[in-house]
Amino acid sequence: MQGASSVLMEVKQDIAQRITKAVEKAQEKGELPQDLSMEVKIEIPSRSEQGDFATGAPMAMARQVKSNGRTVAGIIVKHLDIDDSPVLRVDIAGPGFLNFFLDRSWLERAMARIWSEGPSYGRSDYCRGRKVLLEFVSANPTGPMNVVNARAAAVGDCLASLLEMSGCQVSREFYVNDAGNQTDILADSLEVRYMQALGQDAQMPENGYQGDYIKDLANDLVQEKGSSLCDLPHPQRHDAIKEYALERMIAWQKRTLLDYGLEFDTWFSEKSLRDSGAHNHIIEVLKAKGLTYEKDGALWFKSTEFGDDKDRVLVKSDQQGSATYIVPDLAYHKNKLERGFDHLIDILGPDHHGYINRLSAGLMGLGYPKECLEILIVQTVRLVKGKELVKMSKRGGEFITMDELLEDVGKDAARFFFLMRSPESHLDFDIDLARLQSNENPVYYVQYAHARIASIFRQANQEGFNVAAGPSEVQFNLLKDPSELSLMKMLAAFPEEVHEVSKAREPNRIIKYMMDVASVFHTFYTKCRVLGEDRQVSEARLYLARLAQIVIANALRAIGVSAPESM
RNA sequence: GCGCCUGUAGCUCAGGGGAUAGAGCACCUGCCUUCUAAGCAGGGAGUCGCAGGUUCGAUUCCUGCCAGGCGCGCCA
Numbered sequence: 001m002q003g004a005s006s007v008l009m010e011v012k013q014d015i016a017q018r019i020t021k022a023v024e025k026a027q028e029k030g031e032l033p034q035d036l037s038m039e040v041k042i043e044i045p046s047r048s049e050q051g052d053f054a055t056g057a058p059m060a061m062a063r064q065v066k067s068n069g070r071t072v073a074g075i076i077v078k079h080l081d082i083d084d085s086p087v088l089r090v091d092i093a094g095p096g097f098l099n100f101f102l103d104r105s106w107l108e109r110a111m112a113r114i115w116s117e118g119p120s121y122g123r124s125d126y127c128r129g130r131k132v133l134l135e136f137v138s139a140n141p142t143g144p145m146n147v148v149n150a151r152a153a154a155v156g157d158c159l160a161s162l163l164e165m166s167g168c169q170v171s172r173e174f175y176v177n178d179a180g181n182q183t184d185i186l187a188d189s190l191e192v193r194y195m196q197a198l199g200q201d202a203q204m205p206e207n208g209y210q211g212d213y214i215k216d217l218a219n220d221l222v223q224e225k226g227s228s229l230c231d232l233p234h235p236q237r238h239d240a241i242k243e244y245a246l247e248r249m250i251a252w253q254k255r256t257l258l259d260y261g262l263e264f265d266t267w268f269s270e271k272s273l274r275d276s277g278a279h280n281h282i283i284e285v286l287k288a289k290g291l292t293y294e295k296d297g298a299l300w301f302k303s304t305e306f307g308d309d310k311d312r313v314l315v316k317s318d319q320q321g322s323a324t325y326i327v328p329d330l331a332y333h334k335n336k337l338e339r340g341f342d343h344l345i346d347i348l349g350p351d352h353h354g355y356i357n358r359l360s361a362g363l364m365g366l367g368y369p370k371e372c373l374e375i376l377i378v379q380t381v382r383l384v385k386g387k388e389l390v391k392m393s394k395r396g397g398e399f400i401t402m403d404e405l406l407e408d409v410g411k412d413a414a415r416f417f418f419l420m421r422s423p424e425s426h427l428d429f430d431i432d433l434a435r436l437q438s439n440e441n442p443v444y445y446v447q448y449a450h451a452r453i454a455s456i457f458r459q460a461n462q463e464g465f466n467v468a469a470g471p472s473e474v475q476f477n478l479l480k481d482p483s484e485l486s487l488m489k490m491l492a493a494f495p496e497e498v499h500e501v502s503k504a505r506e507p508n509r510i511i512k513y514m515m516d517v518a519s520v521f522h523t524f525y526t527k528c529r530v531l532g533e534d535r536q537v538s539e540a541r542l543y544l545a546r547l548a549q550i551v552i553a554n555a556l557r558a559i560g561v562s563a564p565e566s567m
Numbered sequence: 568g569c570g571c572c573u574g575u576a577g578c579u580c581a582g583g584g585g586a587u588a589g590a591g592c593a594c595c596u597g598c599c600u601u602c603u604a605a606g607c608a609g610g611g612a613g614u615c616g617c618a619g620g621u622u623c624g625a626u627u628c629c630u631g632c633c634a635g636g637c638g639c640g641c642c643a
Contacts (some may be wrong), residue, residue: 047586056585059623068623069585094586095624140643180643298641309570309639316641325643350637353571379572380637420591421580424572426636428579442591444605456602463602512581515590526598526607545602567605 005124006495007110012042014085015053015100022079023061031075036064044489048482051091051099052489059096069096104477107485110492112471114547122554124495126503128167133336134160136347137257137264138175141249142186144213145256145402147381147429148349153402154418154560155378155507156347157262161558162502162510165495171341174253174264175332178246179271180325185209186249187242193218194241198227217248256402260411261560268335270328278331279323282366283314291365301326306361330362337368344373345505347423353377376505378423384430400431412561416443419559422508442515446552447564449518453549454565456530460542463531467546469539478540483524487544490520491551498558507559514555521548 019040026032038061045054058076059069073092080090086106091099114121136156139149160170177183189209195202197218204210221229221244229237250267257264273279283299286292291302297317304311313324336344348355356375363373383400405414408431420442421427460467479488494513501509530541556563 045586046589050586054586059585063623097586177643182643296641300641313641318641322641324641329643350572352638352643354639355643356571377571382636425580426573430579441605445591448603448605452603452606459602508581512590515581519590522606523608525602529602531602567603 005126006492007106007113008492009124009496011086011102011106012053015042015055015087016040018081018085018087019055019057019076019098021081022076025079026075032061032072033065036061044493045099050093050097052102053100054093055098056096058092058098062096072096073098107488107492108471108476111476111488111544111547114491114494114550115470115543118550119554121550122494122498122558123165123167124499125167126499127163130168130343131341132163132168132170132343132345133173133339133341134163134170134345134347135173135175135336138177139253140177140182141246141253142182142209143211143249145253147383147400147402147405148378150260150402150405150414151381151418151423151427152347152349152378153257153260153262154415155376155423158415158419158507158510158559159345159347159376159502159505161560162498162507165558166499166502168502171265172263173266173268173336176250176267176269176271178250178269179274179328183242183246184238186245187238189214190217190221190245191238191241194221194229197222198230200230217245220248256406259406260402260415268332270332273331273335274328278335279327282327282331282334283323286314286365289365301362301365303358303361303365306364308357308361312358312361326358326362329359330366333359333363333373334366334368337363337372342372346373346375347378348375350377350379376423379426381427381429384428412447413441413443415560416441416446416511419507420511422506443561444567446514446518446556447561448567449521450549450552450556450563451565451567452525453521453545453552456542456545460531460538465531465535465542466539467542469543471543474540474543475536476540478537479544481524481528483520483527484541484544487517487520487524487548490517491547494551494555510555510559514552514559517548517551517555521552524548 020038023032023036023038027034027036038057040055040057042053042055045051056069058073062069062072065072070092073096076098077090077092082088082090086102087100088103089101091101093099117123134156137145137149137153139145157172160172163170185205185207186209188205192202192204192208193214197215221241229240232240254267283292286301287299291305292314293300293302298313299315300311301314302311312326314327316322316324333344352375359375360370360373364370409417417429418427457467466473479485497510497513501507501513524544528541530545531538553563
């Protein structure tokens with residue numbers, strides 16, 4: 001069965017199949033019409049009196065049959081075969097819900113699965129065999145990384161982890177913009193600061209980068225090379241300075257991301273692609289396919305033929321006949337596909353949404369299917385200080401860098417904070433609030449649950465409990481408090497949760513899940529003392545606590561946040 | 568003008584064609600001689616931006632409007 005890799009999924013599929021069979025029986029007897037399209041979605045109701053599982057399928061069918069939900073539900077229940085299944089009872093409720101009440105055998109199996117899978121619990125094989133290239137951050141190497149980069153880094157890394165857990169083979173890639181205009185401006189800016197550091201007269205160009213980091217680079221450059229670069233003729237000096245600047249800036253980016261707990265699989269150089277002649281190839285292919293034309297001295301791509309709202313220039317009408325950015329970007333994405341990835345995901349900033357159509361038009365022009373590229377837009381981060389908006393501009397100099405953010409709030413809080421919000425919603429980041437490093441931060445709520453469990457085990461060890469009692473030794477039926485049942489159900493949902501969140505590309509939902517797990521654990525902790533008089537009960541609860549710890553640890557690992565043993 | 572995103576509790580935000588709309592923070596009341604009180608239990612707090620439409624049922628889907636943010640280059 002496809003993707004049925006958790007006990008919860010198996011149980012849901014079993015119930016769905018039994019409903020489908022019941023409907024078929026009803027159809028044979030003419031109680032329901034033949035042409036009935038249905039999708040039986042099994043849900044977990046929020047209220048326990050609504051059963052362990054529920055579905056609204058009868059109501060959806062009632063619409064097609066022009067009957068009402070309760071009637072259809074009644075027909076289904078009449079034909080429903082629940083023998084040889086954990087289903088004890090089925091209720092018809094409300095306007096036509098089916099509520100299923102199950103015995104605990106499935107929970108016992110689900111818990112045993114967590115125990116045996118341990119650190120890999122949460123994995124499924126839903127997208128086994130898919131090779132995904134996830135490109136994100138890809139910040140220009142012309143300045144320090146900012147909080148938007150930090151947001152994209154959190155979202156991309158988490159999404160990559162979740163996709164991996166769902167069975168995809170994922171490659172995290174950073175596209176290095178080490179060619180093009182902005183690298184020349186970077187070199188010019190550094191050159192000016194370099195000359196100035198040597199006491200020479202030099203004027204910063206108007207579009208130059210003003211930040212102090214350029215001055216720091218200049219001082220280092222003087223340390224390393226003295227004034228030797230001044231003796232070079234201008235073009236060579238420019239190139240040498242550019243190379244130095246890029247190397248240093250990229251090393252800086254890597255360091256910052258490493259502090260964030262993020263390591264990319266590949267750093268793909270734009271320049272290497274440019275040097276390989278891949279650009280000309282793009283232009284040739286599009287030309288050969290008759291998808292280009294000349295106008296106003298420029299070469300245009302008929303991107304409107306593929307859904308873009310206007311045609312795009314490929315080769316400018318300037319003296320050098322230089323290519324626009326579309327060409328290298330197409331070459332880059334073509335290269336990705338040629339490397340054997342069957343699906344590409346780009347995470348981009350909101351200023352790029354107009355870019356989606358032209359890029360996918362280009363890829364279609366090159367003969368690739370539209371679906372091979374998926375672009376996720378991560379919305380803006382606005383920095384606020386109390387009520388005041390902090391302007392961010394690379395040239396102006398005043399912005400909060402990713403480094404500063406990490407120093408102020410730490411990677412755990414930063415990542416958690418960015419992931420809490422849905423990626424496409426705007427985010428106001430209150431620096432003053434974040435700097436408080438207060439215990440009010442929701443990240444502590446989840447981490448605290450993990451630390452509490454670790455503490456129980458330290459204590460249990462000291463008191464000589466069997467802390468390694470697994471499913472075969474534990475008396476499972478001693479776990480019967482409502483808080484224990486809620487916790488077990490929550491833990492059983494983890495693999496499916498991971499898969500759904502990764503499929504929807506909404507990492508924020510895993511945060512919600514973690515908060516819920518932490519919440520039911522804290523309730524359990526308060527209501528049910530783990531280490532008590534009754535050894536059997538204690539060991540059963542230790543077992544459950546261990547399972548909760550596994551899930552919390554696995555989830556924290558997926559979002560790149562540490563799981564502390566104590567706090 | 569066109570395009571994208573957003574509008575839900577005092578604040579920051581989840582959710583989502585159905586059964587009583589949620590969380591964190593803030594506020595109020597209880598709970599530590601026992602595994603970590605960064606916790607638990609309870610309480611107050613909402614015309615789900617406005618108006619139409621589809622539906623047995625809309626806060627959720629569709630259309631229009633209002634408000635806020637962002638983008639619309641032969642820059643990348």
